[in-house]
Amino acid sequence: MMIDFLNAIVALSNFVLIPAIAYGSQLALGALGVTLVYGVLRFSNFAHGDTMAFGTMTVILFTWWFQSMGISIHPLPTALLALPFGIAVTALLLLGTDRVVYRFYRKQKAQPVIYLIVSLGVMFILNGLVRFIIGPGDQRFADGERFIMKARDFKAMTGLKEGLAIKTSQSITLVTAIIVVIALFWFLNRTRTGKSMRAFSDNEDLALLSGINPERVVIYTWLIVAALATIAGTLYGLDKSFKPFTYFQLLLPIFAAAIVGGLGSPLGAIAGGFVIAFSEVMITYAWKKVLTYLMPDSLDPSGLVQLIATEYKFAISFVILVIVLLFRPTGLFRGKAL
Amino acid sequence: MKKLLTATAATALMAGAASAEDIKIGVFLGFTGPIESLVAEMAPAAEFAIAEVDASGALLGGSSVTAIRGDTTCVDSAAAQSAAERLITSDGVSGIVGGDCSGVTGAALTNVALPNGMVMVSPSATSPGLSHQNNEDNGLFFRTAPSDARQGVVMTEVLMDQGISEVAVTYTNNDYGKGLADAFQAAYEAAGGTVTINSPHEDGKADYSAEVGALAAAGGDRLVVAGYVDQGGSGIVQAALDTGAFDTFHFPDGMIGEALENNFGSDIDGSTGQHPSPSVELADAFTALADGAFNATSPFAPESYDAAALIMLAMQSAGSSDPADYKGHIMNVANAPGEQINAGDLARGLEILAGGGEIDYVGASGVELVGPGEAAGNYREIVVEGGKITTASFR
Numbered sequence: 001m002m003i004d005f006l007n008a009i010v011a012l013s014n015f016v017l018i019p020a021i022a023y024g025s026q027l028a029l030g031a032l033g034v035t036l037v038y039g040v041l042r043f044s045n046f047a048h049g050d051t052m053a054f055g056t057m058t059v060i061l062f063t064w065w066f067q068s069m070g071i072s073i074h075p076l077p078t079a080l081l082a083l084p085f086g087i088a089v090t091a092l093l094l095l096g097t098d099r100v101v102y103r104f105y106r107k108q109k110a111q112p113v114i115y116l117i118v119s120l121g122v123m124f125i126l127n128g129l130v131r132f133i134i135g136p137g138d139q140r141f142a143d144g145e146r147f148i149m150k151a152r153d154f155k156a157m158t159g160l161k162e163g164l165a166i167k168t169s170q171s172i173t174l175v176t177a178i179i180v181v182i183a184l185f186w187f188l189n190r191t192r193t194g195k196s197m198r199a200f201s202d203n204e205d206l207a208l209l210s211g212i213n214p215e216r217v218v219i220y221t222w223l224i225v226a227a228l229a230t231i232a233g234t235l236y237g238l239d240k241s242f243k244p245f246t247y248f249q250l251l252l253p254i255f256a257a258a259i260v261g262g263l264g265s266p267l268g269a270i271a272g273g274f275v276i277a278f279s280e281v282m283i284t285y286a287w288k289k290v291l292t293y294l295m296p297d298s299l300d301p302s303g304l305v306q307l308i309a310t311e312y313k314f315a316i317s318f319v320i321l322v323i324v325l326l327f328r329p330t331g332l333f334r335g336k337a338l
Numbered sequence: 339m340k341k342l343l344t345a346t347a348a349t350a351l352m353a354g355a356a357s358a359e360d361i362k363i364g365v366f367l368g369f370t371g372p373i374e375s376l377v378a379e380m381a382p383a384a385e386f387a388i389a390e391v392d393a394s395g396a397l398l399g400g401s402s403v404t405a406i407r408g409d410t411t412c413v414d415s416a417a418a419q420s421a422a423e424r425l426i427t428s429d430g431v432s433g434i435v436g437g438d439c440s441g442v443t444g445a446a447l448t449n450v451a452l453p454n455g456m457v458m459v460s461p462s463a464t465s466p467g468l469s470h471q472n473n474e475d476n477g478l479f480f481r482t483a484p485s486d487a488r489q490g491v492v493m494t495e496v497l498m499d500q501g502i503s504e505v506a507v508t509y510t511n512n513d514y515g516k517g518l519a520d521a522f523q524a525a526y527e528a529a530g531g532t533v534t535i536n537s538p539h540e541d542g543k544a545d546y547s548a549e550v551g552a553l554a555a556a557g558g559d560r561l562v563v564a565g566y567v568d569q570g571g572s573g574i575v576q577a578a579l580d581t582g583a584f585d586t587f588h589f590p591d592g593m594i595g596e597a598l599e600n601n602f603g604s605d606i607d608g609s610t611g612q613h614p615s616p617s618v619e620l621a622d623a624f625t626a627l628a629d630g631a632f633n634a635t636s637p638f639a640p641e642s643y644d645a646a647a648l649i650m651l652a653m654q655s656a657g658s659s660d661p662a663d664y665k666g667h668i669m670n671v672a673n674a675p676g677e678q679i680n681a682g683d684l685a686r687g688l689e690i691l692a693g694g695g696e697i698d699y700v701g702a703s704g705v706e707l708v709g710p711g712e713a714a715g716n717y718r719e720i721v722v723e724g725g726k727i728t729t730a731s732f733r
Contacts, residue, residue, distance in 0.1 A: 014581055015551035023545070151582020163582030240544035241573075284548045286535075286555035304535065304556055310548045311511065311538055 003160070008293035010162040014151070020281040021274075022170040022239055025177035028273030029232035030250065031257035032184065032266055033225045035335070039201040039264035040221040041102070043115030048229060049251035050126035053244050054093060055230030056237045057134045059086030060141045067143065075145035079234055080172070086234065091226035097122055098222055106218075123248075130244045139242045142169060169239040180231055181270060184224070188266065193220050201264065249314070253280070256317040260324045262335025271332055276317055284310045361403040361659045363388055363649060364425035366436025366446070366458075367642075368412030372541070372566060373438060373462075379636035380461060381407065383702075384435045386631055387646040387684065394685035396692065397654055405646075410437040410446070413512075418442035422450040432659040433649040434458045435642065440465030441513040447479055457661040459648055459668070461641035464489065464591070464614075465517035470710045477665050482641040482648065482705055484614055484715025486514070489590060490521030492612055492717045492733050494529050497560070497588060500610070504532045505588065506558035508549065508574055510565040511538035518564045518590055534558045541569035546577040554583035560609075562588045567595045572602075579605055586610075591637065594720060594727065603725035610730070615718035616640055616703040617732060620681075624702040627682040640681075640702030641713070647684055647701055648672055654691040672707040674698040 030052060037045040045051075062082035072078050105118060148171055151163025188194040193216075200207040200217045208214060233247060240246075257276045261268025287305035295301070308316070324331060365384050367377045385405045392403045406429045408421035418437060425431045434456055437443035443463040451458050452475065459480045460468075466487040470479060497505065507523065509515035515538065523533045535556035539549045553561060553574075561584040565571025571593050578584045579602070589598070589611030598606075614637075615621070621635060624643070628634035649664075651671040656664035671687075676696030679687035687697045699705050706714045719730040 015547070015554060015583075019547045019551075147580075151580075152585075155582070165581050167580060236544070243542065243544060245542065246544040281548060281551075284552070286552040289555040289557070304552065306552055306555075309537065310552055311540060313548060 004293045007160055007162045008290045010154075010160055010164050011289050011293070014162065014164050016281050016285050018166060018170055020278045022167075022173045023281065024274035024277030025173050026232055026236045026239065026273075027250075027253055027257045027277050028270040029177055029180060029228055029235070030254040031261065031269035031273050032181075033228040033232065034254055034258040035261070035264055035266060035269040036221055036225055036228070038258070040197055040217060041106075041115075043112050043119060044255070044263075045225075046116065046119045046251065047097075047123035047126055048225075048254065049248050050123050050130065050244075051090065051094065051225070051229040052233030052236070052250065053130045053242075053247035054126055055086050055090040055226065056233035056242055056247070057130050057244075058089040059083055059230060059234045060134065060139055060237070060242060062086060063141045063143075072143070074143075075168070076172070077142050077144040077168070077238055079141055079143075079238055083231065083234055087227045087230045090230045091223050094222040094226045095219065098218065127244065127248065134244075136244055139237075141242065142238050144168065167239065169235070173235045173239055176231060176235060180228070184228075184266065187224075193217075197221060252314060253277075253317045256321045259335075260320060260331055262331025262333040265331065265333040265335040268331050268333030268335050275332075276320060279320060280313050280316050283307045283316055284313050358400045358402075359398065359659065361397070361401050361653070362406050362429055362431045363403060363646060364408055364422075364429070364431040364434040364436065365405045365646075366408045366410055366418075366422060366425060366434045367438045368442070369407065369409045371410075371412035371414075371439075372569060373412050375568070376462075376637055377438060379633045379639045380438070380642040382632035383628070383634070383639040383642040384461070384646040386628065387643045387681075388650070390682070390684050391647075391650045391688065394688060396685050396688035397650055398657070398659060401659070403650065406431060408434075408436070410439065410442045412439040412442060415442050415445035418446050419449050422446040426450065426454045426456050431456075432653070433661060433664075435645045435649065436460055438462045438638075439512075439514060440468060440517065444468055444513065447475060451478055452476060455662055457649065457652075457665050457668070459645040461645040462638040465513045466490075466521050467513060467517055469712060473710075475710070477711075478661065480645075480648070480668050480707065480711035482644045482701075482703060482707075482713050483638065484713045485521075485709075486518040486590075487521045487525075488715045489518060489612070489614070489717065490523075490525040492715075492719075493522050493562070493588065493590060494525040494531065495733065496610055496612055496719050497526070498529055498531065502559045503530065504534060504558045505560045505562050506534050506553045506556050506584075507536045507562040507564065508539050508553055509536070510570055510592070511540055514592065515564050519562075522562065522564070522590075532558075539565065539570045539574055541566060543570060543573065546570065546573040547581065549574060550577040550581055550583050553578070554581065558584075560584065560586050560588050562590070563593055564590050565592060567593045567597045567601075572597065575602060575606065589720075595637075598722075599725060599727060604722075605725075606722050607724065609722045610720065611722075611727075612717040612719045612733070613637060614641075614703075614713075614715055615732070616716060620700070620702060620704050624681050627702075634702070643681060644699070644701040644703050644705050647681070648699060648705070650684070651679075651687055651691065651697065651699055654688050669707055669711060671697055672699050672705050 059082045062085045063079045149166040151165040154164040196212045257272035261272030388405045408425045410418040440463045464486045509519035587609040591613035625634040652664040652667040655667040676698040681702040708714045717733045721730045
């Protein structure tokens, strides 16, 4: 009986909890970037998915360069070493985009919907740029030790029927996400620049009256967004694989996460990321195995006990988005209404 | 040079005869898209046969024959249809070698080839849905590749012989994957096996852990992956290995390639599979004939050569390059009775036919057309040992 219970817990962790926590952290970091742009610059940045793709691409290029020179930080992936360089290049790109594109509309005090369409244009340009440089195909750049715990080893170690696999990339994702979130909250709540960003986000006119330089706030926002996007993209790429199109597709769950949590609310973005990730994984998971372990034999399920087939995974983000917008448009953490 | 001289002489001799014409044959394959790496060998193989016949000067009183390419894209039916339309109406081809992937082939056949009365001989479309048992194709569609209904039976035999009676199945969500998975499930269950789950996966995604979670929950002794090795199929295998959900797999034709060894190596030792393949003797003979012009052992390259050859031999047999005339002759030249004709021997076949004799085309893949004009199918059973794909037997 106890063994059955343990097997159920292990199967659940292996196929639901661990993947969902890793995916949720990646979504949370992406949603933080979206929510910051929305809070400070006041528009929905549709180019965020492709900013992540661009950042990851630069990290991959630096990774390959380091690998060719034989630099590595085994057993950790070389990509972690390349991360700061990728962030720097992405920051330059975002500042350049702001200078060339967004600043013009900011001076005109354009409507948010115009910004949104402009960001769509930026998205298409980045889309093409990334494909032009690295191509549309799959790129694998993960190196170093692939597993912390292999399923087969776990089975041999514990004697349980179920295996538990923990990938290095999954634990790196979680650790990095925690560090980044702590650093971000410290920056926003404790530093002078962070406080001025929050003031600017809360009330632009009041912030201007109290002598906050808006261009400085904008630059800092883009720098943070570049770091968040590159880190989120690289972690996703390490854990899964890099392909420009999948990053474009990530836009939907990321926006769903930001809106579910409440646009403009950093805490909401994190909660939203995990809500979306856990819903996607848990609703599409076939519960047969876990239930078979937990239920008495006479109640064993005959079907798969799967609510929705996996091919409708993306639909779940949509459904959650619609429900939240209908019943609580400001999101879980009372962000700004769309 | 000698061949060229003969050809020139033959053309000169026939110059006065009204029957000599400029015949064009469409090579209608996915030069871009998911199987572009295979088409890089298939198209030259088909064009090799066309050049061979052209050089012989023996076709229809010294007619010349040239190849014209059209791109099916493998996945985009609209693009494939307009390419087929262009081949027929603007280029004026008399026969089409192609298409390649089952979905676009079906679309081009029903919407373009049928209304235009054009013969299509596909070297690689394997969906059981393309077996036209009730003459829905007006006798215009043939294939030198076997239907996956046959592959489903062969797969069942391979698994049953190893005593595996419970498997999970995942397939790439298109005509090929669905057709194969359903054909396999039917054959396997008829033989007493159990399919615990038969679920699709989408190609081109980064993450397949949810799909593998469902497959693992359903369980089974082995996971059958009816996908593409360059696409989601490898993603599924990777995720299954990572989570420890399955240790061994069974791979149909779309999964067997060098990429499988490169991606997984000895992690998938003990896995099995099968793909359509001619016997060793035929494969060796065809490799010698190709002589480096293309990779003769690449999947579907022999079938491509045969598809082009069948069209031209049927024209000769009918004495006409009009699809309406020669479509009834394809089965005759492909099967017994008659003189056996191998690849590289097309000129002899053409002469026998011109003399009123009969031939039984063997070609590069051991052509034997059954049912509504599709290959009977020889398969190579493989097993992964020490990270390498090795031949277990031929079926």
